[in-house]
Amino acid sequence: MAPENTIDAPGSYSQAAIERLFTRHSAFTGRVFSTRSYPSEEKLQQAILDGELELGLIAIENSHTGTLHTTLTMLVDGRLSPVRAGLANAPRVHVVGEYIHAEPHRLLAPPGATLEGIEEVRSHPHVLEQCSRWLDDHVPRARRVAELGTGWASKAINELGDPSIAAIAGEKALEHYDNLIELAQGIETYPSATFTRFWLLGLEPAKGERHHEPRTSLAIRTKNRPGALFRVLACFALRDINVCTIECRPHVRGAVEAHSPWDYTMYLDVDGVPDLDPGVCEAIMNLREFADDVILLGSYPRYTLEVMNGTWTST
Amino acid sequence: MAPENTIDAPGSYSQAAIERLFTRHSAFTGRVFSTRSYPSEEKLQQAILDGELELGLIAIENSHTGTLHTTLTMLVDGRLSPVRAGLANAPRVHVVGEYIHAEPHRLLAPPGATLEGIEEVRSHPHVLEQCSRWLDDHVPRARRVAELGTGWASKAINELGDPSIAAIAGEKALEHYDNLIELAQGIETYPSATFTRFWLLGLEPAKGERHHEPRTSLAIRTKNRPGALFRVLACFALRDINVCTIECRPHVRGAVEAHSPWDYTMYLDVDGVPDLDPGVCEAIMNLREFADDVILLGSYPRYTLEVMNGTWTST
Structure with a gap:
């Protein structure tokens, strides 16, 4: 192996x-x-x-x-x-x-x-x-x-x-x-x-180009406080930025040290990139005000699959 | 096997x-x-x-x-x-x-x-x-x-x-x-x-009891429209209901039939139960206005793990 x-x-x-x-x-x-x-x-x-x-x-x-x-x-x-x-x-x-x-x-x-x-x-x-x-x-x-x-x-x-x-x-x-x-x-x-x-x-990091409809992936760590998830999404919604997908997981590392096994890492994909979209920049600055950690995983050209006559076609 | x-x-x-x-x-x-x-x-x-x-x-x-x-x-x-x-x-x-x-x-x-x-x-x-x-x-x-x-x-x-x-x-x-x-x-x-x-x-279904701090798990299907995730969370946030965790997955079944491979199923855990919390009831009714499907998986007494002196203790 x-x-x-x-x-x-x-x-x-x-x-x-x-x-x-x-x-x-x-x-x-x-x-x-x-x-x-x-x-x-x-x-x-x-x-x-x-x-x-x-x-x-x-x-x-x-x-x-x-x-x-x-x-x-x-x-x-x-x-x-x-x-x-x-x-x-x-x-x-x-x-x-x-x-x-x-x-x-x-x-x-x-x-x-x-x-x-x-x-x-x-x-x-x-x-x-x-x-x-x-x-x-x-x-x-x-x-x-x-x-x-x-x-x-x-x-x-x-x-x-x-x-x-x-x-x-x-x-x-x-x-x-x-x-x-x-x-x-x-x-x-x-x-x-x-x-x-x-x-x-x-x-x-990739340079975003508008015609590729780029997307950005982030990881955000927050304390498990009431409304934490909503506040994260609000940072984007207030600026008309679409959050395409989200996933939460408890922190994997250092749980005993931190005495906080249920703090979260959230993974988000959002439309747009900080380079081209001031709103995405501002949303990230806004997140840093209350999240423990905001990690930009990267921005990249979107890839979409469409179904045409029952078979997959990439566009 | x-x-x-x-x-x-x-x-x-x-x-x-x-x-x-x-x-x-x-x-x-x-x-x-x-x-x-x-x-x-x-x-x-x-x-x-x-x-x-x-x-x-x-x-x-x-x-x-x-x-x-x-x-x-x-x-x-x-x-x-x-x-x-x-x-x-x-x-x-x-x-x-x-x-x-x-x-x-x-x-x-x-x-x-x-x-x-x-x-x-x-x-x-x-x-x-x-x-x-x-x-x-x-x-x-x-x-x-x-x-x-x-x-x-x-x-x-x-x-x-x-x-x-x-x-x-x-x-x-x-x-x-x-x-x-x-x-x-x-x-x-x-x-x-x-x-x-x-x-x-x-x-x-379990009957919720207040002293067990019950929680409810739901699956919600929505079209992949801008802001769909935020609207789902807003239904709960507007009523001060904490969403503890969320996960999105593309629909697995019927993608070709529906021509919509990227429609989502969202899985949410929220604090409270419809039986005891009118807000949870109202949030679910609100969700049904715009989600394709709202499936109550169940409500149940919360179970929490705490770390005490480096070892896990259930409370």
């Missing part, structure tokens, strides 16, 4: 996502790039901080299985972020793009495999959960093994070559690994409504 | 949680009860609807790994809920209690096992994630196998008796399975700040 940084595991959903983002979104097209995988979000973040990697893509939420909260926590106050230690000018990563990926999940296995013979299915834990109903119905006795991601799972079963061990992954894995065949497709519980949102990370 | 309803798997965190809730919280003490496990939240919900089970306990969120979103979706619009099909008077389950469980995670294995010899670790996927840093450091080559829960994982490794296969579970599993030993304790990434919130489910 802890391969070296030098090992690559192509064929992941992230790889498919980054290739599509860089060919479909006008803010990113025209770049020449190569991709590689990292065995954890922390190592990917460190590679960006070290200048080894220009941009990194991480999954942040799925419409079925929810937010990848451990990743969000890492971005806000992970052990790799020197900002949390008071070093406000130290380098840190910023969210500089988003992408929403929708693709049917596939069950892949080495040649000779049959559904009846599958004893083990490997994938990212969220992907296993997204397919749990199908797995219950079709391979009820198969062990479900958590891998670092769909690329790592595909690489592992390709190397093992054991027809009783399958992986759940996408088209990219099927393309990349010559020795894998597809046993089933579209095995997610909600076939028309399972999509994953990715964030693109970089060392330099 | 799909045992029959007749199989029991004691020794889970849920079992520990329900025993503590029923001995520590004044709203529930004094009852005589027995417990049993179900192989899925859906089967547990169905057992309540069928009258086979009086009350059921399900994990709903963890401070480290976040909301168990699939479970929340099941409660709101799962295939088992006849309300969603327009049968408003058909039976459905209600949230009637909450409990917050904090206990160090333990690595358990059959006698003779050593850390060096562990090749496979089984547990609930969220628990595996809560311990991932320790697993990376101490058993980096071990497969991580997703089980239905910590009771199922403990039962499985106890039956297999293979000293290379371990489970992550709690004290209850160690008590129940004579043939398991503890290899490590406190292996979660955030030892002082990992706690799980459970909901108690029943067929009859």
Whole structure:
């Protein structure tokens, strides 16, 4: 479970996502790039901080299985972020793009495999959960093994070559690994409504451009006082700034030290960017008056998925 | 992965949680009860609807790994809920209690096992994630196998008796399975700040009592219009009702049909109950004016965890 940084595991959903983002979104097209995988979000973040990697893509939420909260926590106050230690000018990563990926999940296995013979299915834990109903119905006795991601799972079963061990992954894995065949497709519980949102990370904050309808993501820490949530939203509503989404979580770290396990971190996405929208700047200054901490995760061009004739189209 | 309803798997965190809730919280003490496990939240919900089970306990969120979103979706619009099909008077389950469980995670294995010899670790996927840093450091080559829960994982490794296969579970599993030993304790990434919130489910809504400081959980569906979130919170703020927590997720079902993948379901916990607080009633009526759907998940006595001298105490 802890391969070296030098090992690559192509064929992941992230790889498919980054290739599509860089060919479909006008803010990113025209770049020449190569991709590689990292065995954890922390190592990917460190590679960006070290200048080894220009941009990194991480999954942040799925419409079925929810937010990848451990990743969000890492971005806000992970052990790799020197900002949390008071070093406000130290380098840190910023969210500089988003992408929403929708693709049917596939069950892949080495040649000779049959559904009846599958004893083990490997994938990212969220992907296993997204397919749990199908797995219950079709391979009820198969062990479900958590891998670092769909690329790592595909690489592992390709190397093992054991027809009783399958992986759940996408088209990219099927393309990349010559020795894998597809046993089933579209095995997610909600076939028309399972999509994953990715964030693109970089060392330099992105410059907002009006025609990209940019959006800003923030983390806000407040005491759990009556009305705290409402006051946060009011800072934006009073300035006609739309808050697109919000999530609250209790603080994960230092609960015992602080004697305050139920203080909150709120995660917000708002329309607009501080660079271009004075209202967003003012709302953030207003927040700092009463929040313990306001952390700008980044501003980035919006990515939207539209449904056209029953299939997803990016716009 | 799909045992029959007749199989029991004691020794889970849920079992520990329900025993503590029923001995520590004044709203529930004094009852005589027995417990049993179900192989899925859906089967547990169905057992309540069928009258086979009086009350059921399900994990709903963890401070480290976040909301168990699939479970929340099941409660709101799962295939088992006849309300969603327009049968408003058909039976459905209600949230009637909450409990917050904090206990160090333990690595358990059959006698003779050593850390060096562990090749496979089984547990609930969220628990595996809560311990991932320790697993990376101490058993980096071990497969991580997703089980239905910590009771199922403990039962499985106890039956297999293979000293290379371990489970992550709690004290209850160690008590129940004579043939398991503890290899490590406190292996979660955030030892002082990992706690799980459970909901108690029943067929009859709970009657609110003022001295229990009751709380109400709701799901609200709205179109993704500018200011939608703020208007929802304003319904409560205008009436001095505290919103304790909020989470937004895109609708999971029917996205293609509706051509609206980014409409939201919001999950809110608010202080008070419609029975006792006219303001809560009025806020809900106000919400119905502009929300597509307002679903009362239930009202229940509050459960709080306090930190006393570095250890958790329930109050």
